[in-house]
Amino acid sequence: MSSERPRPPVRSEGTATHAARRRHRHLDARVLAKLANLQLRVRAVVDGTMAGLHRSPHHGSSIEFAEHKDYSPGDDLRRLDWKAYAKFDRYYIRQYEDETELKAYLLLDASGSMDYGAPLSKLEYGSVLVASLSYLLARQRDQPALVTFGDGIRDYVPPRSRGGHAAAVLGTLEALRAEGPTHLEATLNKLIEQMRRRALVVLVSDLFDVDEAGLKLLRHLRARRHQVVVLHLLHDDELTLPFHDVTLFEGMETTREVLVDPRSIRQAYLREMQEFVRRSESLCKEGEITYRLVRTGDAADQVLLSLLSGRAAGRGGRARGGR
Numbered sequence: 001m002s003s004e005r006p007r008p009p010v011r012s013e014g015t016a017t018h019a020a021r022r023r024h025r026h027l028d029a030r031v032l033a034k035l036a037n038l039q040l041r042v043r044a045v046v047d048g049t050m051a052g053l054h055r056s057p058h059h060g061s062s063i064e065f066a067e068h069k070d071y072s073p074g075d076d077l078r079r080l081d082w083k084a085y086a087k088f089d090r091y092y093i094r095q096y097e098d099e100t101e102l103k104a105y106l107l108l109d110a111s112g113s114m115d116y117g118a119p120l121s122k123l124e125y126g127s128v129l130v131a132s133l134s135y136l137l138a139r140q141r142d143q144p145a146l147v148t149f150g151d152g153i154r155d156y157v158p159p160r161s162r163g164g165h166a167a168a169v170l171g172t173l174e175a176l177r178a179e180g181p182t183h184l185e186a187t188l189n190k191l192i193e194q195m196r197r198r199a200l201v202v203l204v205s206d207l208f209d210v211d212e213a214g215l216k217l218l219r220h221l222r223a224r225r226h227q228v229v230v231l232h233l234l235h236d237d238e239l240t241l242p243f244h245d246v247t248l249f250e251g252m253e254t255t256r257e258v259l260v261d262p263r264s265i266r267q268a269y270l271r272e273m274q275e276f277v278r279r280s281e282s283l284c285k286e287g288e289i290t291y292r293l294v295r296t297g298d299a300a301d302q303v304l305l306s307l308l309s310g311r312a313a314g315r316g317g318r319a320r321g322g323r
Helices: 013-022 029-033 039-051 080-089 122-139 165-174 182-193 212-223 236-240 263-287 299-316
Strands: 065-070 094-095 103-107 142-147 153-157 199-205 227-234 247-250 259-260 289-293
Touching: 029 039, 029 122, 039 165, 039 299, 080 094, 080 182, 080 259, 103 122, 103 182, 122 142, 122 165, 122 227, 122 299, 142 182, 142 247, 153 165, 153 182, 182 199, 182 212, 199 212, 212 227, 212 263, 227 263, 227 299, 236 263, 236 299, 259 263, 263 289, 289 299
Parallel strands: 103 142, 103 199, 199 227, 227 289
Antiparallel strands: 065 094, 142 153, 247 259
16 A cells, blocks of 8 residues: 555563463554464464353254264264164264354455554464464364465365364465455355355455455355355555655556655545445345444454354354444
8 A cells, every 4th residue: 555654562472371371351563563483373362252152153053953973882872763763773872053063154355455554564464363263163163174365265174173173274374475465256166165054264464456246256166055254454554644744656566656645645535445445334234234334453363253242142143244
């Protein structure tokens, strides 16, 4: 966006780690930037989120039958399906909607515009959200998958809930760089083929250059009973245009440059930005997609706590719109 970028603070790993854990409700971009690497940031955010979660979304059970699973010692014998045993000569346990492992596809925008921001760029902040959410979903017995994209899918870590899955997600995100244009439609077209069962789809993106065709595909997923969440991630600079001196604005997905006095365009810019956010939220609500505007200055653990608490209340039900 602009060449006028604040310099990142000096990082101090040990002190910042303890401070972050002690004040988990204040894990904003500046606190997270003081942690030395993604693993430490994720650990601090997960600790904060876990401290705020009061109940599991798996309490109780749905009356809607979902599938069978092989019997394992310790399973509730009242769930044995004797008809299936008579037919296949094997023991199967009936599982219901709330008890099945839900596949969760976590889509992270890694296009050029996500490189903006300090002390954390939007990509760095989004990586913290996605990695933390992956860990928390796996802990709830769901199966998170990581998908990074720009003009198409760049990285794909398949849905898993155990083993070295967390390390694979962290390693992929650590190596990720923001570059190139955005093409959400191409990404979703490839993923839709794999989503035969009900799944959770979480998109983390600034939505710049995401056309209506991409958002329509998200609405198509929702119409097919998938849960869809859009975390609209923006930097505070993009929402407020806080610059005062004549500034050279550089395109991050193009080579375009514009030299302008921010004071002369601020009101028009803010109107355009407000309309962009309003329209993005409206398109999501119309398709029963959960929408949340997330600022990089927001406390990351509180963003996740809000998201997981909402999902706990609505698991298996209709997606809820709004922030």
